[in-house]
Amino acid sequence: MSLLGTRSAWFRSTYCALCFIPAFLLTIAIAQQLPLQTSLLANFSANLPILLNGISGAYPRDAYCSPYIIWSATGFPLALGNARDNALPVVAAVNLPSASKVVAFGHEAIPGSCCDRNDGWDKLIINSVRWMAGTKQAITIASPSDSSWWSSSGMAGVKKALNGIISITTKTVELDAFASGGWKAVDIYWIDTYIQYSDAHVAALLKFANQTGKGLLVGGHAWYWSYSHPNANIFTDLPINKVLWPLGLAVTTDLQIGFQPAPSRPPGTWLYYNTYLVASTLAAVNLGRTTFTNRTLYPPCGYRNLGYTAWRAD
Numbered sequence: 001m002s003l004l005g006t007r008s009a010w011f012r013s014t015y016c017a018l019c020f021i022p023a024f025l026l027t028i029a030i031a032q033q034l035p036l037q038t039s040l041l042a043n044f045s046a047n048l049p050i051l052l053n054g055i056s057g058a059y060p061r062d063a064y065c066s067p068y069i070i071w072s073a074t075g076f077p078l079a080l081g082n083a084r085d086n087a088l089p090v091v092a093a094v095n096l097p098s099a100s101k102v103v104a105f106g107h108e109a110i111p112g113s114c115c116d117r118n119d120g121w122d123k124l125i126i127n128s129v130r131w132m133a134g135t136k137q138a139i140t141i142a143s144p145s146d147s148s149w150w151s152s153s154g155m156a157g158v159k160k161a162l163n164g165i166i167s168i169t170t171k172t173v174e175l176d177a178f179a180s181g182g183w184k185a186v187d188i189y190w191i192d193t194y195i196q197y198s199d200a201h202v203a204a205l206l207k208f209a210n211q212t213g214k215g216l217l218v219g220g221h222a223w224y225w226s227y228s229h230p231n232a233n234i235f236t237d238l239p240i241n242k243v244l245w246p247l248g249l250a251v252t253t254d255l256q257i258g259f260q261p262a263p264s265r266p267p268g269t270w271l272y273y274n275t276y277l278v279a280s281t282l283a284a285v286n287l288g289r290t291t292f293t294n295r296t297l298y299p300p301c302g303y304r305n306l307g308y309t310a311w312r313a314d
Contacts, residue, residue, distance in 0.1 A: 043095050044076045051078055051093060051103075051127050052262050059120045059259040061113075065090035065106030066193075066221035067256055072248020078103070078124065081256025090256055091124070093131075094248045100214040102247050103128040106256070108192050108219030112150030115157035120262065125154065126161050132188050132215025138167040143190035144175045150219060151190040179204035187213075193220030193251050197239040205243045218244070218251075226253035 059079060067081060067088035074096065077089035090106035105111055114125040133139050141158065143151040152170075159168040173182045178189070179200045189208065197205070209216050222238055234253060235241050241250045 043074050047076070047093065047095055047131065050131050051124065053127050054123045055120045055127075055262045057120070058261045059124075060117075061119070061121060062258050063107040063109055064221065064223070064255055064257055065110075066223050066251050067106060067254050068092040068104055068244075069250050069252060070094070070248060071250075075248045079262065080260040081106075082258030082260050087260055088252075088254070088256060090259065092249055093128070096209060096247065098210045098214075099134075099212050100209050100216070101132040102209065102216045102218070102244075102249065103132070104218040104244065104249055104251070105220075106251070107221050108147075108150040111190070111217060111219045112154040113157075114154045115161040122157075122161070124262075126158060128217065129158050129162065129188065129215070130166070132217070133166055134213055136166070136187065136213070138169075139187040140169045140171065140185060141188045141190065142171050142173040142178075142186045144178070144195070145172050146175075146195050147190060147192045147219075148172060150192070154219075155190060175201045175204075178208075183208040183211075183214075188215035188217060190217045190219070191240075191243075193218065193222055193238075193240040194225075195239065197243060202239075202242045206246055209247055216247075220251070221255070222251045222253045223255040 065081060067090055068077075070077065070089060070092050072094050075092060075094040077092050079089070079091035080087040081090045091110070092104050094102040096102065110121055111125050111128075113121070115122040129141070141155050143155065155170040159170055162168060173186055173189070175195070175197070178186070183189070183204055186208070189205075191205070195201075205216065208214050218240070220240070222234065222240075225238065226232070229237060232238065235245060235250065238251070244250050
């Protein structure tokens with residue numbers, strides 16, 4: 001079986017791509033596809049055993065998550081939504097060229113609820129922190145107070161779970177202090193998709209991620225934001241994407257509920273969706289459009305009117 005799954009799946013994806021990707025972008029998409037697949041497989045094979053260590057089968061708790069698009073050749077999905085043929089990454093990771101790491105969760109309740117259950121989600125959070133820590137035996141995990149309503153409990157849970165394995169100091173570092181050089185004393189920074197990041201904050205977060213051996217953990221969705229921003233450009237109007245896009249990710253305003261079992265191989269279908277979204281974005285820019293949303297890409301979700309985010313324990 002190829003990286004993209006069965007031949008029929010590959011044909012369907014290729015056929016759809018030929019139908020929808022503008023002709024002047026098709027060469028770019030095809031040229032990027034092979035190196036993308038090669039890098040994806042290499043990163044997936046090298047990092048998956050660390051991130052999914054001890055995890056098997058279905059993730060046990062549901063959340064209303066926003067999917068992430070992954071355009072980086074060193075990024076890969078860790079969890080897919082349970083949406084049949086349209087399952088998309090709701091947890092994504094990027095192994096940056098700087099040797100820093102990013103792990104992004106489509107709902108903040110996933111990392112925020114760690115780590116008393118010792119289930120698949122708890123293990124994924126713990127594994128993510130260990131992955132970002134690398135060989136360090138002592139680390140500082142911080143977050144701004146704007147994220148503390150969910151990050152404090154998650155950071156405390158991680159510290160407890162890794163007691164005796166990694167020495168962890170947790171603290172609050174406000175974004176202004178972080179941007180003024182406070183990032184130097186932080187190893188892993190927890191942020192969310194809801195904060196209104198200033199240009200200085202964005203610059204500092206990108207500088208942080210481009211250092212050697214740092215970690216950025218992101219939690220949150222954007223589907224609720226879309227209700228009050230129906231015609232917004234998710235790449236320029238949603239502040240978190242000013243941070244994520246240069247790092248190879250973007251959170252979308254779609255929504256998926258439930259999760260597929262932890263993947264043991266790179267899922268094929270999301271490659272097409274991400275390639276199409278990147279190409280469509282470039283087309284929109286080239287045509288001088290001022291807005292672009294992902295709603296023409298992802299199918300309508302039957303749960304758009306819920307307006308309430310639930311985190312259910314079994």
